[in-house]
Amino acid sequence: MGRGRQKAKQTKVARDLKYYSPPTDLSALQRELQTSATSNDHHDELADRYADTEPDESSDEDWADEPASGATRRR
Known part of the structure; x- marks a missing residue:
């Protein structure tokens, strides 16, 4: 009892x-x-300034041919 007034106030x-x-x-x-x-123009300027223009040293194909270190094959 007594909760009616509190509930009405909350409602x-x-x-x-x-x-x-x-x-x-x-x-x-x-x-x-x-x-x-x-500010978007400023963001574009910064993106151009710090863009990665160097090509990657390894291609995506190199990592797929080599097994991960510590990986074992099941037979």
Whole structure:
């Protein structure tokens, strides 16, 4: 007993949170989206600068022919 008031209060708080929609600052959203476009350009510059241009020393076929160290074959 005595749980009715507590449950009603929790239900009211949950309902208030569910239907609450804070005001949206559209100008701040626009600024954020505009700056993300320039940050993508910066990311591309860094990717180009640090791209791996050296070919791999071993090809993918080399590792497939050699058994792993410590691996044993079953007969």
